[in-house]
Amino acid sequence: MKIIKAKNCHRSEKLDSLCGKKVYAKFFDGDTKIGVLSFDELRDRYAIGNYQYSKTHFIKIKEVTE
Numbered sequence: 001m002k003i004i005k006a007k008n009c010h011r012s013e014k015l016d017s018l019c020g021k022k023v024y025a026k027f028f029d030g031d032t033k034i035g036v037l038s039f040d041e042l043r044d045r046y047a048i049g050n051y052q053y054s055k056t057h058f059i060k061i062k063e064v065t066e
């Protein structure tokens with residue numbers, strides 16, 4: 001029997017590439033946030049400021065260039 005490792009479903013390559021950068025994020029409920037994106041390893045969630053979100057909460061995210 002072959003054992004297949006499940007990939008981490010809490011991570012996203014696109015979101016990981018934006019970690020540590022200032023981003024503009026739009027969420028499924030219409031809310032928007034601007035701030036530095038980070039990933040909380042303990043809770044497996046992305047964070048902008050003091051707010052934490054799973055990857056499914058993001059509708060649109062882009063890097064802010066100023």
